Amino acid sequence: MKATVPAAMITAPGSGQGKSMVTAALARLHRNAGRNVRVFKHGPDYLDPMVLEVASGQPVYQLHPWMTGEEECRWRLTEAAQDADLILVEGSMGLFDGDPSSADLAKLMGIPALPVIDARGMAQTFGAVALGLATFDPELPVYQVIANRIGSPRHGDMLRESLPEGVSLLGAIPRNDAMNIPDRHLGLVQAGELDDLDQRLDAAAQVLAEAGLDGLPQEVTLTAEAPRPTPRLLEGIRIAIAKDAAFSFLYRGNLDLLSAMGAELTYFSPLTDSDLPEADALWLPGGYPELHGATLAANTPMLEAVRRHHASGKPMLAECGGLMACTETLVDKNGDSHAMLGLMPGRVEMAGKLQALGLQSLFAEQSELRGHTYHHSRLETGWVPTARTRKIAGTEAEPVFCHNGLVASYFHGYFPSAPELVAAIFRGEAITPIPSSKETHHA
Structure with a gap:
């Protein structure tokens, strides 16, 4: 099984940078443009996938080279790529956090990492953070970054100018209430508890469109072996x-x-x-x-x-x-x-x-x-x-x-x-x- 599709790992320097809502808003933005968007979540997470399913209108599966296994990671992504116009994988924690990390999954699948960096209170240091993420692991491709929660268009220009050679700014997202979603002690509030989630996602998608994030990431080629048949061990149960x-x-x-x-x-x-x-x-x-x-x-x-x-x-x-x-x-x-x-x-x-x-x-x-x-x-x-x-x-x-x-x-x-x-x-x-x-x- 083999397919080529635009794909990106949406990640961040750490938790709290806004990657979950950026991933959901990107999925809704491209879905609203008529594209078939498939989203996956790195790691053992229940709550983010609930929101991502509403955003994309498609089922969301967990990917984790240890928990789900490398073969299943390859198969699920390659299967989705058969008819998807875009694949997004939301990372967990920071890009290099955990073992296996979001970076490990991205390298395994040959998918570029697309970091979301919270730029509040930051100017030229934004470029240093991007440089560190792009060069920390030479085997991991990082071609673009997203600036989140900028204060003004001029702020976005400063961030763009700070970036090192080989890394460009995909877009700069302004601070906007549409990019927030409630959470509680285990993570995001469950999607089914938010009566206005569709409206929130449409508003967030519009914020991204106005910030110039409506382009597709580069294409990647995914390959996988079909899984072995599942034994019918629960027949009649x-x-x-x-x-x-x-x-x-x-x-x-x-x-x-x-x-x-x-x-x-x-x-x-x-x-x-x-x-x-x-x-x-x-x-x-x-x-x-x-x-x-x-x-x-x-x-x-x-x-x-x-x-x-x-x-x-x-x-x-x-x-x-x-x-x-x-x-x-x-x-x-x-x-x-x-x-x-x-x-x-x-x-x-x-x-x-x-x-x-x-x-x-x-x-x-x-x-x-x-x-x-x-x-x-x-x-x-x-x-x-x-x-x-x-x-x-x-x-x-x-x-x-x-x-x-x-x-x-x-x-x-x-x-x-x-x-x-x-x-x-x-x-x-x-x-x-x-x-x-x-x-x-x-x-």
């Missing part, structure tokens, strides 16, 4: 998935894999529904249950339905926010306590700061499930973990609890990395962890 404002952290790649393995997917809302759909297995993904504790606690019919599912011994996966809902009590950031499902003893309490962050793996006899952890709550429980994830980067490993068909952890898994293990979870089979002495890691 119906999985009910929680999906609403409280539970929404769902990788498209995870859903695609479950369907490819033969599972029938159905969705329900723990916030508003009074019963579960007919299902063989249940999945409570991550999200924001801490923002909806009172509503979840008041929906007694749904709580009872989930309890009956668990009491029957049917499989149930609870990830992060799902784990929080499985405890006896959730204490929100205001200190208010809410009664949860009570499927596992103990409680979770929101903390004033981030409690865990980083890439992790769950090693079992079936396979290695790769993923990450990211949460602001603390768990207190008397249960002894059945297994622990392996820390690849970041904070300490997460416990994994298995009881009567329930698998619960703060760990978020990327299902395509371990189809056999994922199928075992949703079939209710025992997870047999591999002791740390036998663990192997292949970057």
